[in-house]
Amino acid sequence: VQLLQSGAEVKKPGESLKISCQGSGYDFLNYWIGWVRQMPGKGLEWLGVIYPGDSDTRYSPSFQGHVSISVDKSISTAYLQWNSLKASDTAIYYCATQEASGVITLDFWGQGTLVTVSS
Amino acid sequence: EIVMTQSPATLSVSPGERATLSCRASQSVSSNLAWYQQKPGQAPRLLIYGASVRATGIPARFSGSGSGTEFTLTISSLQSEDFAVYYCQQYSNWPPLTFGGGTKVEIK
Numbered sequence: 042v043q044l045l046q047s048g049a050e051v052k053k054p055g056e057s058l059k060i061s062c063q064g065s066g067y068d069f070l071n072y073w074i075g076w077v078r079q080m081p082g083k084g085l086e087w088l089g090v091i092y093p094g095d096s097d098t099r100y101s102p103s104f105q106g107h108v109s110i111s112v113d114k115s116i117s118t119a120y121l122q123w124n125s126l127k128a129s130d131t132a133i134y135y136c137a138t139q140e141a142s143g144v145i146t147l148d149f150w151g152q153g154t155l156v157t158v159s160s
Numbered sequence: 161e162i163v164m165t166q167s168p169a170t171l172s173v174s175p176g177e178r179a180t181l182s183c184r185a186s187q188s189v190s191s192n193l194a195w196y197q198q199k200p201g202q203a204p205r206l207l208i209y210g211a212s213v214r215a216t217g218i219p220a221r222f223s224g225s226g227s228g229t230e231f232t233l234t235i236s237s238l239q240s241e242d243f244a245v246y247y248c249q250q251y252s253n254w255p256p257l258t259f260g261g262g263t264k265v266e267i268k
Binding site for chain 2: 087089145152153
């Protein structure tokens with residue numbers, strides 16, 4: 042199982058951004074992909090999750106409306122998107138495989154994408 | 161939302177000693193509790209799920225216990241590679257999945 046994330050981004054407040062997470066080595070359609078934020082020097086925060094098979098998506102109430110999660114099944118890639126970035130979005134964002142029932146842990150992780158938002 | 165609280169924030173331990181980390185949930189999560197290890201510059205790694213079940217490839221020196229609202233991660237004899245930050249995570253009531261603030265295990 043491998044999750045390969047897109048490279049670091051530097052953006053200005055108000056700009057849009059879409060980062061990616063490409064899965065390989067497993068049945069991409071049948072494993073949920075979750076997203077986790079880690080602000081500089083801080084802990085882990087769960088943003089949301091998507092099921093690539095039917096694009097069923099669930100969000101943390103803290104992040105719903107500010108980020109959106111999507112998937113392109115044809116290229117085994119999940120996305121995390123912002124329409125209007127804030128300086129407080131500066132963080133490392135990880136994708137990880139996740140179940141949605143039973144043992145709901147984040148099992149296999151991408152390497153992380155550093156997003157820097159600064160004027 | 162279930163709030164997870166970890167203590168202590170930092171734990172100073174000598175190599176070969178035992179480390180005991182605590183995690184408390186704001187309401188019962190039964191045994192729906194996982195532990196992760198994160199080293200600097202790396203993604204987290206799953207250590208324990210179901211409060212006490214080691215994930216694949218995790219050494220036996222890592223053990224988890226507890227249920228309800230009180231949980232413990234014990235590292236029986238700290239190795240150099242174990243100095244890291246450890247997070248607990250509940251999956252009893254979601255969304256959202258929630259993590260504790262982390263415990264940093266540092267060399268004494």
